[in-house]
Amino acid sequence: MTTRNRRHFIRNLTLGSLAGLLGTQVQARTVTPREMEGPYYPITPQKDKDADLTQVAGKIGKAKGTVIEIFGQVFDNDGHALEDVTVDLWQANSFGRYHHPHDRSDAPIDEHFQAWAIIQTKAQGHFRFKTVFPGAYPLNASQQRTPHIHLKISKKGYHSLLTQMYFPDHPLNQSDGLFNSKTAVEQTLMTAKKTTAANQYRYDIVLQKV
Ligand SMILES: [Fe+2]
Incomplete structure (x- = not known):
C-alpha cells in the first residue's frame, strides 16, 4: 500500500x-413485511392511549401476565431514522382475549390491561412501550395464533404499514399459519429480538417512501 x-x-x-x-x-434497509389487520382493530374508545399498557389511568391495579418492554427505531428504506411517526398498536391480553366486542372467546377480560396504544417516535425514530406478553388464542378448532402484536405505522410521505410483530423462538410460531406463510427472511424482519435484559425486546420498523 x-x-x-x-x-x-x-x-x-x-x-x-x-x-x-x-x-x-445510513444504509438501505428492507421494508418491514405487511400482514393482515385481523378482525380486532380497536373500536372501543379509551382515554388512556399511552405507552404503558400494563395499567389503565384512573384504576388501581396492574395488568395480569408477564410484563415486557419493547423498543426500537423506525427507519425509511434508505436507512434514515424517522421522527414523528405514529405507531398504533393493539394486542390480546395475557389470556389471549382482545378487548373487542367481536371477540367472544371464553378467555377473561383484564380490566387493568390497556388494550391499545397510539405513540409517536421521538428523535432518531426511537419508540418504546411497556405491555404484557400477549396470550395465544384459538383461530379455529385445530389452530392457535402464536403470540403477536398488531401495528399500524404511518407518517405523511410514506406508505402506511400494517403488520404483526412476533416473538423469537416461541413454540407456536412453528404451527402458526400466517407466520409460516412468510419466507425465512420475512419472518426474521417481523420477529423482535430478545435483548440481554429480562423480558426486553428490540423491534425495528422500516417504512417505504411514497
Ligand atoms: Fe391478532
Whole structure:
C-alpha cells in the first residue's frame, strides 16, 4: 500500500468508525413485511392511549401476565431514522382475549390491561412501550395464533404499514399459519429480538417512501 493509499485507508476507517460510534451510518434497509389487520382493530374508545399498557389511568391495579418492554427505531428504506411517526398498536391480553366486542372467546377480560396504544417516535425514530406478553388464542378448532402484536405505522410521505410483530423462538410460531406463510427472511424482519435484559425486546420498523 502506498503512503497516499494508506492515508486514504486510515481516514476512511476513522470516519467509518466515528459514524458507527455515533450511530449515524445510513444504509438501505428492507421494508418491514405487511400482514393482515385481523378482525380486532380497536373500536372501543379509551382515554388512556399511552405507552404503558400494563395499567389503565384512573384504576388501581396492574395488568395480569408477564410484563415486557419493547423498543426500537423506525427507519425509511434508505436507512434514515424517522421522527414523528405514529405507531398504533393493539394486542390480546395475557389470556389471549382482545378487548373487542367481536371477540367472544371464553378467555377473561383484564380490566387493568390497556388494550391499545397510539405513540409517536421521538428523535432518531426511537419508540418504546411497556405491555404484557400477549396470550395465544384459538383461530379455529385445530389452530392457535402464536403470540403477536398488531401495528399500524404511518407518517405523511410514506406508505402506511400494517403488520404483526412476533416473538423469537416461541413454540407456536412453528404451527402458526400466517407466520409460516412468510419466507425465512420475512419472518426474521417481523420477529423482535430478545435483548440481554429480562423480558426486553428490540423491534425495528422500516417504512417505504411514497
Ligand atoms: Fe391478532
